[in-house]
Amino acid sequence: MFNEFRILRRNRSAILISLVVIPFFFTASLGAGRGGEGETYSATSELPIAFIDEDLSEASGRLYESLVRSEDFNMLLQGYREEDALATLGKGGLYAAIVVPEGFEKRLLNNETGIIIVHVDDGSPGVDDAVLSNIDASLSNFNPNPRIKQTGNIEFVGVEIVMKGASFSGFAVGLTITLTMVVVFATFYEIAGGMSRERETGTYSHLLVSPVSLGSIMIGKTLYDVCLNVMRTFIVLGLAIYVYGASIHANLLSLVLSVLFIAILTMGFGFLVSSFGIGVRAVVIIEFFLILFLFAFSGFFIDKELLRGISQTIATVLPWSYGIDILKRTTLIGQPLMSLTYQLQIIAISIILFYGVAYLLLKLSRERLVK
C-alpha cells in the first residue's frame, strides 16, 4: 500500500487525474444535473421557434397564448412570413416554424379538426419529436374560443399537427454518430498517442536533430492522418450503404470534407495535448474524457439545441459540436457545405487556434519533450 502511495507521489499526472480531474468532472456533471432540477425543464423552451399566424383569428391568438403560457416555448417569435421562416430554418436562427393556416378558426367553429403545420429543422434530429410532444402537451389547455364552452352549441373537436421536414431513421442518425466517433477516436490516438510514442522511443529526438522543422513534422503528420481519415470515411460509408442499406443525402465531397473538418480539429487538439509531454497511457485517459465530453455535450446523441444550462454552455464552446452539426446537415439532408458559414468559421478558428497554440507549446517545451 505504501509503495503504491510512493509511486503515486512521484506521478503528478496520476495525482491530478485521480484526485482532481475525475472527482471534479463527475461532481460537476452531478451539479449540472441538479441545476436543472429546480427549473421546469423543457427541451424546447429556449429554442427560437417562429409562430406564423395566417388566420389572424381569436382562436389562433389563443393558440399562441397557450403555447407561451406552457413555458415550453419561451422564444416563440412572431412576424415571420412562412417563406422567410423556411429559409432561416437550419441556419441556427430558427429550429421550427409553427404555421396556423387561414381557416383555422373557421374549421373549429364548423366542428372540424383545426390544422396547424409545424416545419422543423431537419438537420437537427430530435428537435422534431420535442416540438411535437410539447405542442401536444400545450394543446391540452387550449380553449379556442370561450364562446364554445358558454353556448355549448359548438363542440371543440381538436387540432391536428402536420409535421414537415425530413424524418430520419435511427440508422441514418447513427451513421453520423459512428463516423464522428471513429474519426475522433482514431485521430486523437494517432496524433497525441503517436507523438507520445515518438517521444518515449526517442524518434522524436531524432527528428529534432535533423534539419526538419517542427512545422514540417506537424504538417507531415496531419497529411498522413487526413489520408487515413478519407480511407476511414469510405470504409464506414461503404459498410453503411452496401451492408446496412443506409440512405445518404449528402454530396460525397461535402461529406468527406465534413469528416475532415472534425478530423483536423481533433488532430490540432492531439498536437496540443502532446505538447504537455504526457505518456501514451495518459493519452488514452484523455481520449476517454474527450469521447465522454463529446457524448454528453456535443450533439453526439442529444442535439446540442436540446441541452440546457451548463451543458449547453459546454456544447457552445466545444468546437466539435459545430463539426458534428456540419456532418449531420450534410449527411442527413444534403445541405450544401458552403451554406454552413457560421459553423465553418468556428471550426476554422478552432483549428487555427489549436494548431497555433500546439506549435508554440511544442516549441517552448522542446527540451521537456526530448527523451
Added chain:
Amino acid sequence: MSEIAIVTKELTKKFGNFTAVDGIHLEIPEGQLFGLLGPNGAGKTTLVRMLCTLLEPSEGTAEIAGYDIVKDAAEVRKRIGVVSDGVSLYKDLTIEENLKLFSTLYDLPSNIAKDRMHNLLDMFNFKEKSKRLVGELSSGWMKKAMIIAALIHDPKILFLDEVTTGLDPQSALALREFTRKLCDEGVTVIWTTHYMTEPEMICDKVGIIFEGRLIQMGTPKELRSSVSEQSLLEIETPNLDHSTLKKIEEIGNICKVTYDDPILKASCIDEGDKQIEESVTKILLDAGAKIRAINTKEPTLEEAFISLTGGEEEIDRFMEKARQKI
C-alpha cells in the same frame, strides 16, 4: 592548419537550481577524435545534447562548423550526426526504410542517398539485414544501424554518446576502428564514454568531465602524466639482502624502493625506461638473487581520472548525489 569544428565558450546548462554543465570551454579542430570521459551523470550527455541543438544553453555560446547552435540551429543540424541512447530509429521500419526516411529529411538527392546507403550497409555488413525491422535487431546491430543512419548525410561532425555500451567486444573494437578511420577522413568525432580504457585506445584528445565541469583536457598521455610521471617496476625476487636494496636505491631516476619479501617495488621517474629495468635486473643477478617475474606498471587514464576527480570517495559521493537526483 585545420579549421575549428567545435568551439564553446562558458557553455552552461542549468535545470532549475541544478547546474548540469558548468562553463565549459572547448576548441576541437576538424578531424579530431575527442573523447569526453566522465562517470554517469557528470554532464557528458547534456553537453552533447546542447551541441546537437536538442537543448538550449542557459549561458555561454557554442559554434559547430562555424554556426551558432542557437541562432543557426538548422544549419548546425545539417552538419551533424548523432548516435545517443535518447535518439532512436523507427523500430517498426526496416533499416533500409529508416535510411530512406532520414535521407529525405536531409534533402539528399535519391541517387546519392541510394549509393551512400549501399556503401554504408556494405561497410557494416548490413546487406543481409537491411530488410529486417529495426525492432528485431540485437542491441549491437541496432547500434550499428543508428551509426549508419547518423552517417547517411555525410556529416562533418559525429556525436557518439556511449555507443559501445552493451556492445560485444568484437563489435566495440570494430566500431572503434571504424571511428578512427572516419576521423582520418576528416570527420570530427565526439566520443563520450564512462569506460576509462576507451579514450586511451582511440582518442586524439580527452576531456575529463565531472560534476558538469571540464576539469582536465589533453592527449591520453598528457592526462596520465598530469597525475604522475612515475612508472612502477615490480619484481618478484625472494630473500633479498639489505646491501642489494641499497645498490638499487642508488640507481639514477629511481625515487623510491620498497621490499616486502618477495616483492620488490621501485618507482621510476621516466616511465617505461627500459634502462632502469636492465640496471635493476643486473644488480639482482650479480647478487645471485632469483628473479621469478618482472612487471612495469604505468599510470592509467583510470588512475588519472580518479586522481583528478578527487579520489574514489569523491566519485562515490558524486554518484550518490546523482542517484538522489534521479
